[in-house]
Amino acid sequence: MTSTLAVRARALVKHFGEVVALDGVDLDVAEGQVHGLVGPNGAGKTTLLGLLLGLAVADSGRLEVLGTPVGRTLSVPEGVAGFVDGPGLYPSLTARQNLSALAALRGQGAERAAGVGAALEQVGLADVADDPVRGFSLGMRQRLGLAAALLTKPRLLVLDEPANGLDPAGRHHVRRVISGLAADGVAVVLSSHRMDDLAVLCSEVTILATGRVVFSGPVSKLAAERDTLDYRLLTSDVAAAERVAAETPGLDVLRERDPGVRSDPEALVVRGSVPVLDDLVVRLVRGGVALREFAPVVPPLEAAFLALTGTGPGATQTDREDAR
Template identity: 70%
Template sequence: MERAPAVRCRGITKYFGDVVALDGVDLDMPRGQVHGLVGPNGAGKTTLLGVLLGLTVPNRGSLEILGAPVDRVLAVPDGVGGFVDGPGLYPSLTARQNLAAVARLRGRGIDQGSEVDEALEQVGLVDVAGDRVRGFSLGMRQRLGLAAALLTKPRLLVLDEPSNGLDPVARRHVHRVLEGLAAQGAAVVISSHQMDDLAALCSEVTLLARGRVVFSGSVGKLAAESGRLAYRVLTSDAATARRVVAETPGLDLVPDRHPSRPDEGAVVARGQVSAVDDLVVRLVGAGVAVRELGPLVPPLEAAFLTLTGAEGALAEVGAP
């Protein structure tokens, strides 16, 4: 297996007039993994995706993709596919005709019959292969864009919000495709605002803010950056649960600012995961049944808010 990363960025800087979109980005993206790219609006995600696809080049810094240096527009090596800001499709053509057009444009021996049909089957669009794209939903367009990228036999696949508009079944279908590509050794880079997508798919995550990398590492490490979270605990005895929370080291009892079922014995405790584990043991020991337990803000989302300076949003739900 090749050891060099699929993507190596060093000091990547890109500006548009006075606007600095990327500011000295250093980043490695390994092969054989799904890598998540996240950040608030205006963080530079779309610009970085465009750089990886060869749609633009940085003003400063060095970029290697699949082991080859890239220093001009559209100079990425073969094996790079994907889309940014939604896939480019011909609305008057059918799904199959769109993919056949991609095959012709590529001109590299893609079978316009069997390979197109295989790509449609991979993304679950065989039943609508003969329908014109102008009538497709957003989710169907996203899947057709993925099918077009699959025709390139990508070793680096770059996708911008691939789960937009997908229902749960279609989203899981797309997840299986991306996981399969990574298992075969491809590097998959996805930009997403959906933290559950990141948790389900990604081995590593890079978080951008104001054009700079503020975090890059495993999903587990990112979740650990969330620190002390607020957990809602639904029990059989709220009064006893409050007392036990107050007696548990490392936990604070905080108000539930958004109670969904205020009359069912819920309390909110803030602390590290280890302290919450201790709380569950203490509640059971006190004869209190724990019916539901979960963070008010998922750990990945909490880490996102903390690292991008949006602590005020956490405070609204009782987190620090």
Template identity: 45%
Template sequence: MGEASATEPERRDGEATGDGVIVTRALTKRYRGGQLAVDGLQLTVPEGSVFGFLGPNGSGKTTTIRMLMGLIEPTSGTAHVLGRPMPRSARAVLPRVGALIEGPALYGFLSGRDNLLRYDAADPTADPRTRRARVAAALDRVGLTAAAGKKAKAYSLGMKQRLGLASALLQPRRLLVLDEPTNGLDPQGMREIRTLVRELASDGTTVFLSSHLLDEIEQVCTHAAVMARGRLIAQGPVSELAAGARGRLVVTTPDPADAARVLEEQGIADVVVAGERVTGEAPARDLAEVNAALVAAGVRVRGFGVERASLEDAFVALTGEGFDVAG
């Protein structure tokens, strides 16, 4: 009853919240000097999704997250989190949100365990009687039990990321916001974090995960949004985003130079030769005609087909440029 009455004024003020756990409308952030970091963002994050927020470094992802979490004020537009306007409702919203933004803030002289005890003690909703059990469970969930007694300043970057994630998992959360959660992790650690994200989603937690790693988004996310230069380029289910781009025609042959020449003569764009593998943009025309042209030219075709478009293919198709992770 209290929840309904609390949100009623927000619905009367014209800021439609939509059906998402996160909803933004024309959200904009312009810094001093005129730098436009986020430009008119229209974002909807479905409840129960693992939502990938994708874009090169500098595309506006972290600025957006900081606005969603009430850390900075938008220049214009609105942001709703869990149906409440931010930053106005931060006190009501943030206890139900776990977040790891721009790396964890840790006390280097304290152990990993003591850092989490401090985090938990700062939460007015946390029951002090079960604090140590919660901390132990969070450490175990991110694989830091064995290092719990080590001072945080001696942690590697990957271990610090794990500890930050553990701090976000001390309480059950309806929404988990992770900014580059696998930063600094080795391949095994990245796999473990992906598995953990899937487990959290299966438990009913909506996960909003920003990354500049296309492969990471494609492996773990159900939905995604693509950002470039502060603007939203596309959003939707990951499978649909990838389906919007053409796949790659792949020819395996001991005659790669001849195959490349024939493909170009057949109007195939972006032909690339790598050993006995020749690839190009999949054409809209009948592939049987392309294969027949290869055979007629004396090319020995050992393999011929189209690979499904990846999220990277979709990004290039949407933006007209490569995915520059240093951008």
């Protein structure tokens, strides 16, 4: 069964003077889907999020939000909520007062009193509901912004770096909230520089580089985009492991002169495709070499991101030219 699209964008273009912020961007986000939006600084992520929230309009292209065409006015249909560049808050007011004021501005003051408390509880801020926001950390402000968005019972939630400033416990809490919303049918579009957030939360991801889409699809396919991976091995016999690695077809043993390789006499860093790395493991076991650690130097999602955007050491000159 095909999911209903909460966002359908085709060939979106947005200029700021002579700067091309978006250059022919397509985007599909289904209901009940968490869709990641990533890219280097200046790639156009914030601009695209702003279009989805009705904070800006495209110069050309087509955009439908919750089944409604978005024209050349600063507006979006009911059911859209979120924030870009951090939530706007009143520092002298408490968390509860901030949400109550927001509900009142929307004409929902009286009937939303209980909703304010529920939203604060949902994001884990019930214990500091009556503390002034000026004393909140960046992570607490991000969670309060999420609570403000939840007040509207959104069908499309747009979040700019929602895990920014959060400690591990806070990230886990916010991830649980977002996953729960998606399970209830809410479409979520979030930007993030954290590949671990993408891996845990997102079913699909769109990567932007200089305003263009360089990848869009399932997170699992993104991880597979990287042809070769660098892996760090810690074994019972590093000399024997290096001999086995040198004899494994298609595998490169990285030396200290290679960028990003840490000097560790007890470890070995190798580069190869997934099948070649699998072959190495089989050869080590057959050779009686015990594996104590076998992990990517850079997580596969991050490696793919760096290569696709032409921003990492694994990117080729062609990658960098394509990303411009």
